[in-house]
Amino acid sequence: MNSFALRLLKMYVLLLAGLFGTFVLIGNLMDYGSNEQFVKHVLSMDTTFEDNALMWRAITNPMMHTIGYWLLIVAEALFSFLAIFGAYQLFKHRKASGAVFNAAKKFGFYAFIVGFSIWFLGFIVIGSEWFAMWQSPIWNGKQTAMDITEVWIGFAILLALKDGDLQAE
DSSP, rough: OOOHHHHHHHHHHHHHHHHHHHHHHHHHTTTTHHHHHHHHHHHHHTTOEEEEEEEEGGOOOOOOOOOOEEEEHHHHHHHHHHHHHHHHHHHHTTTHHHHHHHTEEEEEEEHHHHHHIIIIIIIIIIIISSSSSOSSSOOHHHHHHHHHHHHHHHHHHHHHSSOOOOOOO
């Protein structure tokens, strides 16, 4: 197995994750109004099934919508920074010993912790299940969040593979 190529792959997928997060962040800032509407409708539960027994969970306060949206934006910024900085750390240590390279992965792991918090905890657990987003035919990001989470799982597993010292190849 070409261990240097595997190191490059780990740097690359971490960079791709960071770029994805950056594009999501930029989209949320540049199209603030429509993306804030998503948060508003999910939290308000105003497009879920009629006579939904879970409506007591709805948050209809506009200030809470804004706070929720800004928490999401800050989390996306943190995810993006950690992933891109993590890719840089791996690149900087690409020729180092296995122990040094493995230690440099920590920012990537932190990035995926934040990523799982955004897309799995935020969108699937809280948005889809607590606020019944899955019931909405319009404001439903459950499948997209699940797809992103599945990619992050694959990337995190790849990153977690231990790297040994590089051999002359």
